[in-house]
Amino acid sequence: MKRLRLILFTPPIILAMCPVNALYAETALAEASGLVSLEADNLTVKNVAVKPSRYRGSAAALVTVDPFNPADDATFAKVDGIAFTDFTLDVSVAGKPIDATSSARGFVGIAFRVSDDLERFEAIYIRPTNGRADDQLRRNHSTQYISHPGYPWEKLRNNQPGQYESHVDLEAGAWTRLRLIVRGSSARLYVNGAKQPALIVNDLKLPVSKGG
Template structure:
């Protein structure tokens, strides 16, 4: 009987622990007042079966919408995202562990490379950066192929796709559309293990976001 009681208690404890580890739904506000905006504008978006927001930056700098009152340490970030098949002008992702507007980690996608005819471009579908010291250009020049990869069975660049980012200690893994094999696995390039989290777009880009969880 004691064994059964202990087993039942252990099951309950593990169930609770598992539940606590699951990402929680975050309702994405469609109002800019609920974000700290950086070089971007935000508006409601609904289309292709999902409702969320569209983030746009009109110039050569990246933009972000930091969620007010929200921080992220480690665990899982999930979201649906859509960019466009617009070469050189579609960069969409999530920034996290932000210390300020210029110091953060980011995972982002280049949807136009999902259907690129050249392998060199297809190798640049998903990217990790650690700003400000390690932007994409620095990493590509100094550590070629380590922090950006091709996505096998890449999504349609003009459609919604699902991304899952797992952050545990210094390891970051990225999964796309439920594929159990990560599209990207990297080690963090800084010592920050907590900070602001936000929607992110690169230069001259827009990104559509829905169903955020973390």
């Protein structure tokens, strides 16, 4: 199976469902590990387009959204044929702005436990241009957890400031290694091989379920 990385260049937030180099998934029924194909015929897309590409010397799946028709947070490419409850997922992603507008920051991340109708999911993503911003408040918003549709980032930030986002050092446009560990109602995000998590969420909002 071809090794692929994920590259995202998007103005609004885009959430990549299971865009993985290597997947280690544990469920109540079975355990699975291995590489997952990111070829277009192995993906179900929601409000995005996917095409093969190359970026910084690596094969990549280029996932883009229409900058003139953003679709809230529900923009992702879902790998078909995979469902899990608890898992450890390793993925390399890259995101950067298309242009210099303030809203075009190349957000990129992982959606998980996606419902069959694609309308409900949990997600953790990074904001690459915030990682080294000159404004400390922006730095503090480098990572983000959301739960679609009931808990967008604005609601979480307003109700519980700082609890569902954090700072981590990021370079816009560079390959960034993410490790997401999900167990029950908890999730931990590790960035670029760090031994300590950049973000801890102990109260995932959706009921624990098996999904892609």
